[in-house]
Amino acid sequence: MPSPFILDRTSVTQIMAWVLAALVPAIATYVWLFGPGILVTLSIATLTAVGAEAAMLKARGYPLRPFLVDLSAIVTAWLLALSLPSLAPWWLIVTGTLFAIVVAKHLYGGLGQNIFNPAMVGYAVLIVSFPVQMTHWAAPLELTSTHLTLAQSSAVIFGGDVPMATVDAVTMATPLDSLRTGLLRQLTVDEVMTEPIFGRFGGTGFEWLAAAFALGGLLLWALRIISWHVPLTFLAGVWLTAGFLHFYDPGRFGPPWFHLFAPSVMLGAFFIATDPVTGATTPRGKLIFGLGAGFLTLVIRTWGGFPDGVAFAILLMNLAVPLIDQYTQPPVYGGSTRKAKEPAA
Amino acid sequence: MTRELHTFKGGVHPPEHKAESSGRPIHAAPLPRKLVFPLRQHIGNAAKPIVEVGDHVKKGQMIAAAEGAISAAVHASSSGTVTAIEPQPVPHVSGLPDLCIMIETDGRDEWIDHAPLDYRTMAPAELRGKLRDMGLAGLGGAVFPTGVKLDPGATQHCPTLIINGGECEPWITCDDVLMRHRADEILQGVAVMRHLMGSTEILVGIEDNKPEAIAAMRAAAAALDFPVEVVAVPTLYPSGGAKQMTEILTGKQVPSGKRSTDIGLQVFNVGTAYAVARAVHHGEPLISRLVTVTGHVLRPQNFEVLIGTPMQTLISLAGERDGTTGVLMGGPMMGMPVPDLEAPVVKATNCLLVQSRELFPPLPKALPCIRCTRCADACPAELQPQELFRFAKAGDFGRAQEYHLFDCIECGCCSYVCPSHIPLVDFYRYAKSEIWAHEKDKRAADLARERHEFRQFRQDREKKEKAEKLAAKAQAARAQAAQDQVRRAELATEPAPAPAAAAPADPDAKKALIAAALARAQAKKPDAAPKNVDDLPPAQRRQIDEIETRRAKIRELARQPLESEEKNT
């Protein structure tokens, strides 16, 4: 075994564990704002993901140990679960997770080989195939009189065909959905935004969730697990595009802060677009990747067929990664006539 | 005055482990009974032996001469008798033996006549040749022949001379200790280098984790009649890399694919400067060097070691311990495992690092690359190691080269930080050596094509010439015959000579010659033939049969070579 003979301590497992840890504030906020249903969703997704991962590893002839303890399957499961509506039926969660692990991850070659972010593939498959069930968002607790306990949430999730009325009573359109619907009813943005779901700046409850995602993201950045490039440019992409549109016609396009704090953007910017496997690797590439994903998110939100665009935007940018990487190769040492850098001392 | 320091991109900071061996004074290693001198101790052509088995040599006597432009001589490091010139274990990662000169020492340690050189009056080229003949090569690790590097190029002027005391690899302290104890002599060597390079600015870069060395060098520099700036640089691996040290001190990057003299500077290791001083001021060729012996030994320290000393001797000297799992030559980042401790200390041996399970736990199993780009962040050559890895692994060497594989300095930073624990550097070494092999094959193929085409051209020409000759001969014969007839008619009484008698004998004669030779060979054969056919294992016999059938086929082909071509046209 040739050199080097020593290693830094960081391992893949550690990185993944930190990502999971960084999601904890968001999960706590989720429980506080929308009730404990998310815990059921997370458990279902985790169990499915681990089971599917184990089965696929076995089928492909890989040893279970190093790959199961790398925690990557659980990260995928959590990211998917946090993107799903909190009262999505159990089979929806299972289908999405299976698709993410089996098709998006393992059929593409497993850890490190997948082109698309598995969690987002799972999400995209679900939103395309089951658009109705993908609207079962629990109403924020401060806007509803019906509080679901853990048991009740489980009942809804496992209940199979719960009468629509029951679901209708505890679910609510998300702010993005409401904005979309309102605009289609020829209302102006200001008129739509008087609805209670819009809250202070990013939608009642949702804004805190977004903040919690951002907090976790900052933790990852502080630990040097993610670099600033992708999150910052992603947010900038969303902000600039939304700002431009809003400036152009405030009546037809939502304000930029609203788009920024619809929680999927924070989740996407800090946890999904930063997925190293499917993201750009060069510094300039990361900037383009983030900016492009932010821009596409807004384009899809505004003109696309679905209310949110983060997942599709990231998947589209995933597709462009090889191209981006190829054309943004940084100069090598001594490869360009750079000026001497500023003195360090 | 503090100098403006610059930073290079990337780098890592592994645990230093310098204190273990840097505290003790330099200890001279005893004269071993046997010395081994590999002929390939430097970059470039192997040296060519100029002694024979049985010769008696003195200490400092040249035993192998430099061969070609980039090469360095090899000298006996003590007096004794040449016992063998044969392949022996050498410190090489392959574990393959290489040609060495073996000397049994006589214990007298008797020097050859030697005297200091008056370098100021010598022509530069002559001095460089002298250094080459004294076997000087870079002692920092790359072992590039020093004489070649001491050429400022066409401009005859290299403004900046950098003396590299970075020694950034963990564990190694031989340069540190050398600077602490022999700063004066290092600077004497620097004076020679300055003279040859025509430098005006001399910078000595030393990592700031070696304050004693910095102090010693500064004190020695103060006494000189020319300015030498000793600069403390931040401790960060690989700041001791020549390019990295250059950038830290000057902010300049050596352009990719160019030499440092192209931007007016040259870098030498402190050990090399010391060796130059010994060579010039004492007339001593490179026959010894400092070697750090550290790690899992009882007394980690630095030895002054005669080149050619078996490594095992040094480890015993430092105190071998139980639980040794291996020995590295060099540091933990760029060193290589020593396959056989009978291998000698060579010019490149700066450190022997003895491993144990505690100091060097087995590396965890590698996982797939997750493209986290920590390697790219750590790479001091500013490459994209994850892409190079992908291409090297897939055997796409062309793309690897496009991504500047050959700018990789194999420092190991990428492997060090890789969270998937992939032996990245191994992949780059593999890719590089494959590319070299491919290029070699390609050159061989081109040569073969050229030679083949030339041969065909020659054959065509010969055929044509032969045909012409035959035609001429036939014509001559016809003319002769006609003349003969005329003559016969005229001189019917004279008997006609037989003109054609000699001609047909020509091919027959050749055949006869071959037959005769064949017969001679058959007579000789009894001792040659049996080794081909008798007592062969069935597999080999089958192989022979195979060859026979193919030969038959080829013979057949040769008999009707044009058939297939005729069909085509």
Next chain:
Amino acid sequence: MLAAILVMVLIGVVTGLVLGWSAIRFKVEGNPLAEKIDAILPQTQCGQCGFPGCRPYAEAIAKGEADINRCPPGGEEGVKKLADLLGIEPKSLDEAHGTPKPKSVAFIDEQVCIGCTLCIQACPVDAISGAAKQLHTVVASECTGCELCVAPCPVDCISMVPIAEDLPHWKWKHPVIELKRVA
């Protein structure tokens, strides 16, 4: 209806004229494909493919008259490169033309050699030196290992010696990462 037929016919006639004319005017001379194929072939000139040398084989491949799997010295890797160049499926080597062997060079046993020059005439790359009735020697660096000199030798003094791995020839191996369980 008539208009349709007229239009079609007109288009047909015009394109026919243009195509027929350009086919003659813009004909490309030479065969650049054979050059490219020849560059891939190992140039051992061994004739195992059934052609008298690498170049004729390359031309035959370019014309589609010979399969790409007839060159054992090129090995599977060579077949793959040819397949890539020609845009066809790689196939395994045709064993009728021999199997790949470790690279070797010819070695003449000088005890036995009678200096008949037959091997010199057989060598496709002039890698054997020596004159009539003198000992012959193989210039190892120029020998392609084609074995063509082995057959003509009347005293069987030529043997093929595999090139041993020594330091200058040593290569780093592909690092082994054991991800999969060994089947």
Next chain:
Amino acid sequence: MMTMSEFRSLFHNGLIKQNTGLVQLLGLCPLLAISNNVVNALSLGLATTMVMAASSGAVSSVRNFVPNEIRIPVFVLIIAALVTVIDLSMNAFVHPLYLVLGIFIPLITTNCIVLARADAFAAKNHPLHSVVDAVAMGLGLTLVLIVLGAIRELAGKGTLLSGIDLVFGEAAKGWVLHVLPNYRGFLLAILPPGAFLALGMLIAANNWNKARVARRVRHAVPAAA
């Protein structure tokens, strides 16, 4: 004219070894667009087969009169004419189905598999062989289309043969098989991405099977020797 083994090898080539959908990956545009149920798939497959058989026969018959320079224009002309004939006929006689298949009937002209077989096979072989080859190739494509259609229809809607009334009239409505009653529906399978996914899986399965067979052959050889 044609031996049984020739016939068999042509069919083996068309259905398995050089299957257009799974191995050559030619003519994927209609393959992906029209395979959302069995009936559409079968109809388009048969239409393509018909065009291929007719065009291969025609091309093969005239192959000796067509100069090399204009062989492509002539072949395209033949194929385009035949496709238009089929297009008009379908419009006239199975109008509802024609409406569903729509643009993909005229697009058969540009389906590269038709031209590929015309140029690669029919232009060099006897008409009889060419027609058999075209039919085999067409059936290979049809087979893949049907399997793809069945997978997508089953996964997407839980039925088989839905829309058969478009071919056989109202009476055929009862023939639709509701394989999975009360199936919730997996929309992705019906949508265009579903076609890519399903085809990908089919190709993977085919390759896996090939690799398995190859492995078995490899293992079998030393045992036999």
Next chain:
Amino acid sequence: MTPQLQAALKNAARTATVLFVFATIGTALLAFTHDRTEPTIARGQLAAKRALLGQVLPAALYDNDLLTAEQSVPPDDLLGTRQPSSLWLARRQGQFSGAALEAVAPDGYGGDINLLIGIDAAGRITGVRVTAHHETPGLGDYIERAKSAWIDQFSGRSLTNPEPKDWRVAKDGGAFDARAGATITPRAVVKAVKSALDYFARHRAAFAAAPPSVKEKKA
């Protein structure tokens, strides 16, 4: 003239002749097929159109040939049209008995939803069909008759049944069902159908008074 040019011209003449022959044969084949299938195709297309109209206007309602009773009407806000659209007047024994009209619901989730609406002389809806739309598959496309019977709930409705204020989806307090998760699509359709009824009411008198056009035929 160089020999090469001569060869080129000769070759050109040859290829042109061959292409000429094939073009002639191919076009002739097409002409023949076209001739043979033209009437069938025309019949088929008319039949298809008639069948569609038949889905929104029951055959018992009229005895004229609807296809010949087609009129073009200018764009109208109530119809949601931005281009002239078609209108078919049904008569029984010469008396105005109903109309089928094209309408557009412009505010669907995915843009325009094209509708064909049948209304009898009394202003009651006899049938509604969606002829084109871009609603989300699986979410808003249940308005297609082929996907669900949802669209049938309009049959028999009129401006007074239910009351104008109840011409909304149930979620907004009206009389029409809508499925959970997709309220924009049904809202748009309900609104468009009501507008079409308004349009019909406004023009009913004119429809009744309009004489049969000259080309109109009895069924």
